[in-house]
Amino acid sequence: MEHLNEALGLLAVGMIMVFFILLLVVVIGNVVIMLTNRFVPVTDKPGKGGAGGKSNHPKKLAVIAAVVDVITHGKGRVDSIQKK
Numbered sequence: 001m002e003h004l005n006e007a008l009g010l011l012a013v014g015m016i017m018v019f020f021i022l023l024l025v026v027v028i029g030n031v032v033i034m035l036t037n038r039f040v041p042v043t044d045k046p047g048k049g050g051a052g053g054k055s056n057h058p059k060k061l062a063v064i065a066a067v068v069d070v071i072t073h074g075k076g077r078v079d080s081i082q083k084k
Helices: 002-039 058-071
Strands: none
Touching: none
């Protein structure tokens, strides 16, 4: 019975450690994303596509349309492409 209690204790400690390590990974990842979005400027060049309703590169549009066509077996179509 003593071995079972020791095993369950080790199991609980291990699961708690994994939970805290994963929680740390998520929190640190979100902080890095937040800091990157706040302090790293977006470098969209005018006339090269991107946000704001500007035209997209024709090769990229063709590739996206081809991928949608292959995945949906010709039943899907691309109406618009927007950056979110």
